[in-house]
Amino acid sequence: MLLAAAIRLAIAPFFMHAGDVGTIYESSVMVLKGANIFDFVYAKTMQMQTTTGLPVFFEGYAYHPLLIYFFAPFYWLFTLIAGQGPVMIDGHYPSLPVLIYPWTPLLLLMLKIPIILADMLVVYILAAKDLRKAKIYAFCPYVIFIGVVWGMFDALVALFLLLSYLTSSRNSFLSGFFYGLSLMKLYTIVLLPLYVVRLFRKWKAFSAFLAGFAVTLLPVVYYLIVSPVSIWNVLVTFHGGRLMGGVNLYNFIWVVQDLPFDLAVSMIPNIVLVVALLYLIVRFGRNVPLLQSTLMIMFAYFLFGKVINEQFLVAIFPLMLLCKECDHRLWVAPFVFIFLRSPFYYFMLPILWTSPVFYGYYLQADDVWRQLQAAGYLQIPMYAVGVAFSLLIFWNLLRVMDATRGGIISARQATDDGAYSKTFDLRGSIRRLATMIGLSRVRSAFSACSPRRSMPSQR
């Protein structure tokens, strides 16, 4: 775990995806100033739509309002050291950012600490089940790249989704609370009907789940009262009316340069997604272990959700590691896709911007990249990888479905994965973690009854 953390801390200050890290930085600055981030994004969108006459959206902060409160405290700590002057100016596509030194590396490190912490907690939780799986997550190049090179925070979604699953059989309030937190990237919303169906008629657990979930919705309610039009536009209209594409079979649409047509075609996967979700929830929702049914729903979303970005797989990666039917090597496809969609040097801007010589190299390389893009050479492998990834997801979905329909999982689950979820003790885990990082001197008192001792793979 320390090695995994050290690798991440060493990489974090020197790389970033300018658009995504820029959004978190810009939003953190606004939150500290007390500004309304949704009003800002909505105003930018309106400005773009007025200028172009097209239904285009400003790609800024379009996440759950809670998310920014995971980052803003670390930005505040940064300002205590570096002051409140600008460090990253602009950077929204297609602009390139202006970076101010020597503060850029420190800013990047601080803004990535929540992601690194989430990664480490996932590793810690997985290690309690199977050290090998924890190692896979800890040292997976894809997970490391998304978190500390790109600077995307899907590790937080992964952590909360994992905790929601693990607490589901013991504490429905916590399960609902963690599930609500996992919605900081909105795609896990597809799991809500699954939780509802599973808890239906278990009124006490259902109420507890909803109560936990409701707590996480309080910031949304606040913004719905304060600026309803803005938050609706940013969270619902933007995501609902988004152009399909990403690491999936739908990225062919990038070739079709006709936005109204593209948006109309983008409704096709929505329809198939609804049908697929209904089928899976009705057929498997109640009678299959939560882990498998969660993964089935998420796989269906990966197949028929219209936008699947490179980083989304991180969110279900820990669950896939816990599932015997899933092949975790799926990560290779989105990892390859990253370098087809964005040139590798784009993530190195904090290094390249330190010298006019490096900047010159950047411009030369970018010229070649643009020519490759304009000729369409990159679109072909991107589409091939997108289709291949969709087919591999489909293959995993069929494997999970086959195993559950054959009754293999439901029988085995009671003594394996399901048992882990049933025995997972959040309070105990927190105590053990505190012990490990030196906050407690009672290591031996807890280690004796640790579930890790009883895991066959640990022996």
Add this chain to the structure above:
Amino acid sequence: MKLRNRLTLFFVIYIIALSFIPLLHDTLLAQGKWLGYGTGAYQYQSQSYFVLFNDPYDGSSKPHIHVNPSFAPASRISLIEFSDWTSWVNGYNLFNDFNVTMRASPQTLDVTYSGPELVLHKYIEMSPDAVKVIMQSEKEFAAHVEMWRWVMTSINGISIKDVAKPLVIAPTTLLEFTFSDDSLPGLGHGRIVMSAVPSQIEIWPYENGFNKITVDFVNSMMSFTVSGSMEAVGTPSLEWNYSLLPYVLPVVSVTVVALYLLVGRYGRTIKNRATSRGN
């Protein structure tokens, strides 16, 4: 048929069917109207011309007119690019000093420039044989318009051999130029007809040709009617072009799906053999 096979059949057909959408759009819907996309780019494809307005990367191409040669219809050969970066109206830069809004009707793109004490319209009107760029305002304005091409081998009969530095040519309403292109063996002809005689026309040499024509005028309206063509020289070879992508994507989808099915079948055969040995 087992559920697994039915689902696989559905998904495979779904992938392949969707991959034809770009081709269907290209052949049935894309031609003959302005299409908006990206972060505010517009394009128009006719039988002979491809026009791009507002390049999605850098905001250049206001507009950039390409010709589709009759001997290679999928190729887009640059004819002339109007640049806002290097054009001025009443001393103000068109790119930096004006707020721009764009509205499209099927045949005309109306671009409104709102700037200091002036509202200017740039209309790009499409017809089968030409592209008309009109600059119009309610008030008279002084404009410096730059049109670029890399490169024109001659302009109004003047070749690079005759000129070593920028040359002011006699004011006229007609500019005719020739060009060749690295990507296609052919000889191109371009023609720009202006609605009024400008106060000054200047041509700018660059390496083996001219890369820019600048036109200065004072008026409340000026139109530039651009047309062009390209003739084949020798036998053109097959050249890859972005506009061929809609034809390639179905091939890619069928190939990847076929690979998936083959690998799946091979895997099942191996598994069955292992199972039968085990029994």
